[in-house]
Amino acid sequence: MGDAIDHILVIGFHHQIGHVIEFAYPNLPMTQDGKFVAVPPEWNMIPYIALPDGAHLVEEDALYFNVPALRLENQITMSEETLYGVACFRQMNADLLLVKSEDIKRPMIQKAVVVLSRYPCYGLIEGKVKTMTQLYFEQRDFSQIEILIETYNILNNMLSDSYSALKPSNLHIGLSAKDLVAKLGRNTLSILKLLMLENSKIIFYTVSPVKEVSKAIFSLISLLPGSINQGGEFAGSEEEKDKLRRLGLPLELFHSKHQLIGYAPVNQFDIMKEKDGFLAGATNSLFFRNPPYEGTLALVNVSTGEVKIEGTNAKLATLSTRDANFIDEIVEVMRVSQIKFEGPGPDPNEATRLLGDGSEEWIRKRFDTYFQSFFCTAASIPEVFDDAIPEQLSSEGVADFNANWVKAWFESYSFSRWKRVVDCSIAEIPHEHPGPKGFLSGTLVEGFTALKVAGAQSLKDANLGAKMSTAAEAATTGAAVVSAKVSQFYAENAPGTKQYLGSKWSAFVSTVGQTATAAKESINERLAAANSPKNENDPK
Numbered sequence: 001m002g003d004a005i006d007h008i009l010v011i012g013f014h015h016q017i018g019h020v021i022e023f024a025y026p027n028l029p030m031t032q033d034g035k036f037v038a039v040p041p042e043w044n045m046i047p048y049i050a051l052p053d054g055a056h057l058v059e060e061d062a063l064y065f066n067v068p069a070l071r072l073e074n075q076i077t078m079s080e081e082t083l084y085g086v087a088c089f090r091q092m093n094a095d096l097l098l099v100k101s102e103d104i105k106r107p108m109i110q111k112a113v114v115v116l117s118r119y120p121c122y123g124l125i126e127g128k129v130k131t132m133t134q135l136y137f138e139q140r141d142f143s144q145i146e147i148l149i150e151t152y153n154i155l156n157n158m159l160s161d162s163y164s165a166l167k168p169s170n171l172h173i174g175l176s177a178k179d180l181v182a183k184l185g186r187n188t189l190s191i192l193k194l195l196m197l198e199n200s201k202i203i204f205y206t207v208s209p210v211k212e213v214s215k216a217i218f219s220l221i222s223l224l225p226g227s228i229n230q231g232g233e234f235a236g237s238e239e240e241k242d243k244l245r246r247l248g249l250p251l252e253l254f255h256s257k258h259q260l261i262g263y264a265p266v267n268q269f270d271i272m273k274e275k276d277g278f279l280a281g282a283t284n285s286l287f288f289r290n291p292p293y294e295g296t297l298a299l300v301n302v303s304t305g306e307v308k309i310e311g312t313n314a315k316l317a318t319l320s321t322r323d324a325n326f327i328d329e330i331v332e333v334m335r336v337s338q339i340k341f342e343g344p345g346p347d348p349n350e351a352t353r354l355l356g357d358g359s360e361e362w363i364r365k366r367f368d369t370y371f372q373s374f375f376c377t378a379a380s381i382p383e384v385f386d387d388a389i390p391e392q393l394s395s396e397g398v399a400d401f402n403a404n405w406v407k408a409w410f411e412s413y414s415f416s417r418w419k420r421v422v423d424c425s426i427a428e429i430p431h432e433h434p435g436p437k438g439f440l441s442g443t444l445v446e447g448f449t450a451l452k453v454a455g456a457q458s459l460k461d462a463n464l465g466a467k468m469s470t471a472a473e474a475a476t477t478g479a480a481v482v483s484a485k486v487s488q489f490y491a492e493n494a495p496g497t498k499q500y501l502g503s504k505w506s507a508f509v510s511t512v513g514q515t516a517t518a519a520k521e522s523i524n525e526r527l528a529a530a531n532s533p534k535n536e537n538d539p540k
Contacts, residue, residue: 002118004159006069006083008152009037009114010142011050015105019047022111022142025149035103042068048265050087050112052210053284060090062130063281064122064174064214065262084120085262087112088133099141111142115155119165120229122218123174128155171228175219177363181330183216184300187307189327190317191298192223193405196251198258198277198412200296200313205282206303213281214262216302221260221279223367226250247375248422251414254279258413313408320402326435330366334358369434374401375422376431384410385419400433 010023014036021028021037029038039047049065069081089112094104113133115125132151139147159165181188194200204213222228227250244250254260261280264272269286272278273294282288288299296311309317319327337358356362378384381395389410398406409415 003156004118004162004165005152005155006116006118007114008148009046009050009116010145010148011047011087011089011112011114013051013106013110014103019051021047023145023148025145025152040070042070045265045268046085046114048267049085049263050114051089051110052263053266054208054210055089055110055112056091056108058091058208060088060130060133061209062086062088062126062211063263064126064211064218066260067116081118083116083118084122085114085116086122086125086129087114088126088129089113090133090137092137097140097142099143101143111137113148115151117155117159119159119162119171120218121159121165121170121173123172124158124165124170125155126174128158166229172222172360172364175215175222175228176360177219177223177367178334178358178360180216180219180223181327181363182334183302183305184307185305185331186319186324186327187300187305188220188223189323190309190319191300191307192220193319193323193402194296194298194309194313194317195220195253195279196224196412196414197313197316197405197408198253198414200277200298200311201272201275201291201294202277202279202298202300203264203282203287203291204280204300204302205288206301207283207285210263210281210283212302213283216300217260217262217279217281223364224249224251224253225368225371227253243372245421246423246426247372248418249371249375252417253414255413316402316405316408318402318405320400320435322400322433322435322437323402324435325437326366326370326433329436330363334363366434372429373431373433375418376426376429377401377433378406378409379422379424380427380431385424397431397433400435 007028008025009021012020012022014020017036021039024037028040030036031038046067049063052061052063055061063086065085065087067083067085069083089110091108091110094100094107094109097104097109113129113136115129117125128151132147136142136144136147164170184191191202195202204216206213218228225247226244229250257275258277259275259279261268261272261278264280264282264287266284266286269284272280276295280287288301291297291299296309296313296316298317299308301307335358337356377395377397377400381393381398383390383393384395389407391407393403393406
């Protein structure tokens with residue numbers, strides 16, 4: 001495979017030529033005049049990605065992206081091999097340079113340092129490259145490239161042990177499932193399921209900082225088990241590896257017709273129109289004001305969390321009841337844990353904060369459970385391995401994932417590959433949808449409010465004459481019935497749901513009891529007032 005780090009590059013902006021590769025290590029062929037690196041066709045977008053639209057508006061920023069590996073002479077490289085890119089860019093006043101080349105004509109100078117790795121350790125690499133880029137600028141002499149070569153060697157040594165480099169704990173540095181779910185809520189799952197269909201154009205956008213776009217995109221992908229390294233080597237326990245293999249994972253989501261574009265520069269706009277689908281990040285307003293739109297489009301505003309889905313397959317992004325309950329549960333547990341850890345009192349145990357309910361690790365495990373349940377459900381469909389899949393699917397549980405969406409996924413390229421490699425025996429693994437059944441979900445608080453409002457309205461509308469005593473008894477009995485029904489729901493649902501409901505249970509019981517008590521007291525007060533003798537001095 002070669003070194004962990006394929007290349008380190010420096011990207012600049014020439015006042016006449018535009019974006020150029022000024023330096024590459026290991027060396028690459030130069031242009032005829034010997035001034036710049038000749039851009040390989042496979043990497044023709046790297047200069048525009050590394051110095052993105054609006055780079056001149058910020059002092060520094062970073063982004064993540066992927067590119068194909070080069071096929072170099074006398075080097076064996078698989079054509080489908082992916083390189084994982086990290087770009088850190090900065091700008092400074094040209095007057096501060098100690099050595100100023102004749103090509104520098106602009107008052108401000110922008111450059112990006114790019115590292116292309118064989119391992120998708122985006123955040124881990126960014127931490128080193130960001131510091132090195134700052135030091136490179138502080139030299140105030142860009143001809144001093146020793147620090148670049150030193151960084152190349154340091155990163156290679158750091159990532160020389162592929163098993164350690166590819167541990168999930170390293171792959172997820174710099175990504176945040178927690179931030180993504182907090183920002184997008186239910187739409188996190190909607191966009192993820194739309195992505196699996198491979199026929200939608202999904203654009204994550206913001207104006208600045210650009211890192212938030214690529215961070216959100218790769219955080220989304222990381223929620224699909226094994227997908228962050230897109231079919232590459234995976235370093236987990238043998239049990240974890242075997243689990244992925246049996247489930248037929250990772251999915252082959254990205255290919256020539258459905259591309260992953262961590263950042264799309266504006267000159268890629270017309271190219272993207274020709275694609276059946278993609279997942280892309282953008283900062284140029286052209287992409288969200290006049291998107292490359294044919295078919296299904298999803299626009300995700302990373303800054304506000306607003307999501308707009310429209311087009312032929314928009315309805316397929318609709319979540320089933322249990323889908324919605326599943327993601328609502330995650331959102332609510334995150335909210336409760338946030339209050340717990342930020343509230344008054346002693347600092348929480350560090351392990352609980354990092355691994356407990358509502359943590360980054362907990363969220364990823366919940367999504368792992370969701371997708372294991374889905375793929376086991378899919379494998380249990382008797383017709384799933386036939387050449388032609390019938391219109392009606394006979395497996396129990398399909399509707400819990402939105403039957404129309406399941407059938408649409410069966411038409412995707414990733415499904416055709418999945419059914420060739422999945423272990424059919426996973427159909428025997430218990431695979432009930434992890435989302436709660438029924439109407440009670442992460443929005444229990446709304447349910448409590450609705451119960452109180454409905455109860456108050458019923459009392460208001462009631463005939464408070466001779467039937468007051470009956471109404472008082474009805475309030476007490478009704479509260480008991482509701483409590484019993486919710487107790488049954490609490491007992492029947494999945495363990496994860498029980499855990500969530502547990503955090504709300506005492507509040508719910510208290511609310512029901514207080515509502516019933518208040519209603520009964522109010523009615524008894526009115527009865528007493530109605531039956532008491534009228535005071536002659538009472539103006540009424």
